[in-house]
Amino acid sequence: MLCVNTAFTSFLPRKSTCVFSSKSTTPISCTLQGTVAEPKSTAAAEPLLLNAVRGIDVERPPVWLMRQAGRYMKSYQTICEKYPSFRERSENVDLVVEISLQPWHVFKPDGVILFSDILTPLSGMNIPFDIVKGKGPVIFDPIHTSAQVDQVKEFIPEESVPYVGEALTILRKEVDNKAAVLGFVGAPFTLASYVVEGGSSKNFSKIKRLAFSESKILHSLLQKFTTSMARYIQYQADNGAQAVQIFDSWATELSPVDFEEFSLPYLKQIIDTVKKSHPDLPLILYASGSGGLLERLALTGVDVVSLDWTVDMADGRRRLGPNIAVQGNVDPGVLFGSKEFITDRITDTVRKAGRGKHILNLGHGIKVGTPEENVAHFFEVAKSIRY
Numbered sequence: 278m279l280c281v282n283t284a285f286t287s288f289l290p291r292k293s294t295c296v297f298s299s300k301s302t303t304p305i306s307c308t309l310q311g312t313v314a315e316p317k318s319t320a321a322a323e324p325l326l327l328n329a330v331r332g333i334d335v336e337r338p339p340v341w342l343m344r345q346a347g348r349y350m351k352s353y354q355t356i357c358e359k360y361p362s363f364r365e366r367s368e369n370v371d372l373v374v375e376i377s378l379q380p381w382h383v384f385k386p387d388g389v390i391l392f393s394d395i396l397t398p399l400s401g402m403n404i405p406f407d408i409v410k411g412k413g414p415v416i417f418d419p420i421h422t423s424a425q426v427d428q429v430k431e432f433i434p435e436e437s438v439p440y441v442g443e444a445l446t447i448l449r450k451e452v453d454n455k456a457a458v459l460g461f462v463g464a465p466f467t468l469a470s471y472v473v474e475g476g477s478s479k480n481f482s483k484i485k486r487l488a489f490s491e492s493k494i495l496h497s498l499l500q501k502f503t504t505s506m507a508r509y510i511q512y513q514a515d516n517g518a519q520a521v522q523i524f525d526s527w528a529t530e531l532s533p534v535d536f537e538e539f540s541l542p543y544l545k546q547i548i549d550t551v552k553k554s555h556p557d558l559p560l561i562l563y564a565s566g567s568g569g570l571l572e573r574l575a576l577t578g579v580d581v582v583s584l585d586w587t588v589d590m591a592d593g594r595r596r597l598g599p600n601i602a603v604q605g606n607v608d609p610g611v612l613f614g615s616k617e618f619i620t621d622r623i624t625d626t627v628r629k630a631g632r633g634k635h636i637l638n639l640g641h642g643i644k645v646g647t648p649e650e651n652v653a654h655f656f657e658v659a660k661s662i663r664y
Contacts, residue, residue: 326341326457337663341389349648363408367397391441432506442515469499510547510560523547528570544577548578561604562577571597581601586639590629605638606626
């Protein structure tokens with residue numbers, strides 16, 4: 278069986294052939310045909326994910342899954358029974374390490390992401406919150422006034438969340454460069470959405486009311502989150518994170534013109550700040566439903582844009598241009614399908630992404646109830662692909 282792939286050299290298509298065994302739908306190797314750009318030299322000592330992001334020639338796309346620690350794994354559910362509080366699980370060094378490593382021990386992904394939450398810094402910023410089972414985040418005193426913003430403290434991670442640094446240091450030692458250790462933070466607008474809305478929202482009317490009627494208050498809050506999240510990324514990198522993903526999950530609730538005012542400049546400020554102190558740290562940006570904003574996401578200066586499944590991967594590549602790596606973007610629902618269906622979707626995504634500067638991932642987090650055997654198959658197929 279043959280799979281004809283389209284790869285990219287300055288986004289001019291060339292063909293590659295993926296070879297499958299006669300007894301399996303899993304690709305064994307791909308041979309490229311036609312002119313290929315001169316690859317950068319391979320840095321074997323570095324994790325595959327870092328090499329791929331930096332444009333170094335790799336034999337296959339690295340793979341990890343958003344929300345791969347927890348939710349669907351029986352081993353995680355066992356921990357939840359013993360420690361029902363999410364905050365306890367995510368703020369205890371031993372539990373954070375154990376949960377972060379659960380998928381690593383079973384599936385050996387190319388990225389091992391810290392088990393945490395984007396709201397973890399809030400307590401250290403004088404914003405009391407909790408994460409309630411069945412309800413999600415709850416902000417006890419939603420922010421609506423300038424006086425409340427004045428009470429928000431800038432985040433000092435080494436004082437407020439020392440367990441994050443300790444966990445990352447342990448993870449780095451445990452993984453031992455066989456995969457990249459990933460940290461993550463919430464983007465300013467998304468964090469502001471939670472603290473203004475009081476938790477999750479369906480229509481974001483409260484933060485939009487603040488944005489469109491008292492924008493100075495919102496900008497003041499966004500700036501505090503911006504300064505704090507830049508510092509948080511630096512802290513994570515200093516303690517072992519080899520790449521950091523920025524989640525701006527709710528920025529796509531904004532129109533393009535409003536994204537340019539309330540999200541883009543703050544994302545750019547974070548990235549510029551981090552790049553001055555950590556120029557080689559890969560930064561990944563994810564925004565759910567970002568199809569209408571892709572070109573604007575590229576303006577932030579990130580190294581990688583993570584696409585959700587509503588964007589065609591080949592279209593996303595063309596729109597973002599050759600200098601930005603891509604991540605994604607298999608629909609999480611695909612993991613409820615047959616193994617043959619999962620295989621087909623993986624190979625289609627890799628074909629459309631082309632060779633290099635692609636991290637294979639889902640277009641959103643793994644869903645509760647996803648069969649672990651299908652996750653295992655996803656990783657087996659992904660890691661057997663050869664360009």
